[in-house]
Amino acid sequence: MIPMTFARSETFRSIGHILAADVLPALYRSQKLPLRISCLGVASYDAGDDANSFDRVIQLGECPSPEGAIQAAALRVARGDICTRPDSFPYFQPRIMLIQDRDQRLVLAGEIRAGIILWQQPVATDAEARRIVTEASRLRGMAFRTLAHADARALRYRAAVLEARLVDPFWRETSADLLRLPQAA
Template sequence: MIFARSETFRSIGQTLADEVLPALYRSQKLPLRISCLGVASYDASDAANSFDRVIPLGEFPSPGEVIQAAALRLSRGDICTGPNSFPYFQPRIMLIQDRDQRLVLAGEIRAGIILWQQPVASDAEARRIVTEASRLRGMAFRASEPGDAIRLRYRAAMLEARLVDPLWRATAAELLRLPRAA
């Protein structure tokens, strides 16, 4: 008797290779760390003396929890608080990284909310983004006005926010498909 291979059933080996092993590997990269990239200064009126700063916000055991924590911290306005905080800090980008500092997800902060960026779909798309971001950073280096340089670096960083590590691309895409609880 010969059985035709059915498309509805997969071998246990295929299930292990496609789903179980990648999930176990990702779990070894936990906890996830959240940080906020922004522009800091000691004087609100002086763009020439402002500088980029990354503020660590904590560690969380799962991607869902880290996304909720990021939104909560932003809504409370407690991004740059503490003894080493800056009087003027403008949050720009929220970053989620794993234990090995691989990018899991990133989002632009606009009007008090985080607009999570869709991860790149392929390595070719990632190469295009790296090329464009490098071009923008070169322009920022040559800019004569500090404000122009900051804007160009920010545009480059927003492009790079899509450069999710290949290990996390499927997870990030799935997180962005999930409906948000109100």
């Protein structure tokens, strides 16, 4: 009798590997959905001086996927459809778009400029995250000591843009992959 040996097919994956690589991560991710979209900006009731304005976060909605959240956020910014409800602020300048999961962990964030969102690349390591936290804290400290209201807001805004890279470790790889896609640019 001749023993038969089977060559492992490159396309064959064990059920354990499928569970560990595909099913369990998808189930865990689904527990974090829907994703919430919000916008940080400067609000005021009149177009007057900067002293009467204040920072405000506007909730924009929810999406079932990171891809959908990116598209929905970009569409709202492109249409200028951020603060349009009747009870909204008459003057709102959007600054940063945020996408967070159900646990309010950051999935992705981007700076809003000229009607587009410049999505920030997530940090790659915990060491890089610590450097960003240190720099953002330094900027916020400078803002606290600054007497000029507009200068303090500018420093806080720079800190917030830096912190936009502080994507939760669970979402870092997904967010980095999304930013590599052409439609995210």
